[in-house]
Amino acid sequence: MTRPQPDPAGIDDLDLLDPHLHATHDLTPVWARLRAHDPVRRHDRFWSVTRHADVLRVVRDPDTFTSLQGNMLRTLLRGHDPGSGRMIVVTDGPRHAVLRRLLTPGFGPRTLGPITHSITEATRDLLAALVREGGGDFVTRVAAQVPLRAICELLGVPAKDRQRVLELTGQAMLGEGDTGPADMSARIAQSEILLYYTRLAAERRSAPGDDVISLLVSADAGLTEEEVLLNCYNLIIGGDETARLAMAGGLLALATYEKEWERLRADPGLVGTATEEILRWTTPAAHVGRVAARDTELAGRHIAAGDVVALWTVSANRDEAVFDEPGRFDVGRRPNRHLTFGYGPHFCLGAQLARAEIGALLTELRATVSAVEVTGPVTWLPSNFINGVAALPISLA
Numbered sequence: 001m002t003r004p005q006p007d008p009a010g011i012d013d014l015d016l017l018d019p020h021l022h023a024t025h026d027l028t029p030v031w032a033r034l035r036a037h038d039p040v041r042r043h044d045r046f047w048s049v050t051r052h053a054d055v056l057r058v059v060r061d062p063d064t065f066t067s068l069q070g071n072m073l074r075t076l077l078r079g080h081d082p083g084s085g086r087m088i089v090v091t092d093g094p095r096h097a098v099l100r101r102l103l104t105p106g107f108g109p110r111t112l113g114p115i116t117h118s119i120t121e122a123t124r125d126l127l128a129a130l131v132r133e134g135g136g137d138f139v140t141r142v143a144a145q146v147p148l149r150a151i152c153e154l155l156g157v158p159a160k161d162r163q164r165v166l167e168l169t170g171q172a173m174l175g176e177g178d179t180g181p182a183d184m185s186a187r188i189a190q191s192e193i194l195l196y197y198t199r200l201a202a203e204r205r206s207a208p209g210d211d212v213i214s215l216l217v218s219a220d221a222g223l224t225e226e227e228v229l230l231n232c233y234n235l236i237i238g239g240d241e242t243a244r245l246a247m248a249g250g251l252l253a254l255a256t257y258e259k260e261w262e263r264l265r266a267d268p269g270l271v272g273t274a275t276e277e278i279l280r281w282t283t284p285a286a287h288v289g290r291v292a293a294r295d296t297e298l299a300g301r302h303i304a305a306g307d308v309v310a311l312w313t314v315s316a317n318r319d320e321a322v323f324d325e326p327g328r329f330d331v332g333r334r335p336n337r338h339l340t341f342g343y344g345p346h347f348c349l350g351a352q353l354a355r356a357e358i359g360a361l362l363t364e365l366r367a368t369v370s371a372v373e374v375t376g377p378v379t380w381l382p383s384n385f386i387n388g389v390a391a392l393p394i395s396l397a
């Protein structure tokens, strides 16, 4: 169930870009060594930043470290992101502020209240089915279902279309990851989804509702059709796989650290801190990327304009300078200044929604399940960006 840890002394031979390295190894000791001895490390094509304080310094300063060329190594090393300047997460400055102002009300209590209610019910049903059947793959059966439903509700997909859209999005997302081009069925699903949202956006232009698409198409926003679609797509890719991995990794942690599960079962007051600890522990976005917009210094290293910088959140979230016993999964951890949702101007817009999804899972698990057991091999996603489990066979009782 646990992955081998590479010898950190052999760090020069490790290729941090290799997606399979992240799937097959637990890099915890490598990150610890980098934080201690080489916290801003030069690789052939990019820098690795591994300390909490240095990650914060970079994400707080978009004038020096821009998102405009992309925010992950995969696109940054290609030299450009197709959504650059148009999709919120890869915009900067005034354009970013406009998109952020436009989207923020879509994530407010008026929208999230009903969504939280509906995902709590969905989680209850999905868990009940798994308990009835004695178990199954938690990723496909529960963790993959809830975030997709939440996004459909956020975007205002009508109930009649939801099943089809859920299926298509699931197929389209299978093509994500960084091990190769999406297969043909994933590409077809992606085109169908885009076509679907194009039609939905056209409907909302003439008959707006309370949903995020209506905000994006509003006349005041002045967004082109392509910008509307790119930002819908940002919500789908930003909120689907990440939340799925937090839920699945959270369940794996609870199954592994039995005492912490018992602590949580005994005390409903721990749901909030357990949610934050799951977010820290799982860190579904392993890094965020930036490009230096001008020459600068970081922890004594000279970063030249144009250099690509990878901020390894997965390491910052285990930084012993910030977290007491960072290698311990502690459902009561407080304070918990994890950087799982990033920080600064691009702080995750879906953070409250993701918290609601994990909170609903914990609440329903406490109410309906007494024992969680891993029953087969756990596999990890091959990706240097998306961090977490691809399959989690479990039994629930």
Ligand code: HEM
Pocket: 059, 067, 071, 088, 089, 090, 100, 151, 154, 234, 235, 236, 238, 239, 240, 242, 243, 246, 283, 284, 285, 288, 289, 339, 340, 341, 342, 343, 345, 346, 347, 348, 349, 350, 351, 353, 354
């Ligand atoms: C556990 C789940 C999630 C994780 C780990 C996560 C992680 C992140 C991170 C690290 C960023 C900052 C990226 C950067 O600085 O370059 C971000 C931004 C963003 N996230 Fe999330 N996210 C999660 C859930 C969601 C959900 C559920 C949604 C919406 C449905 C969402 C939508 C967004 C958007 C729109 C941004 C861009 C914000 C901006 O650029 O101003 N995320 N997320």
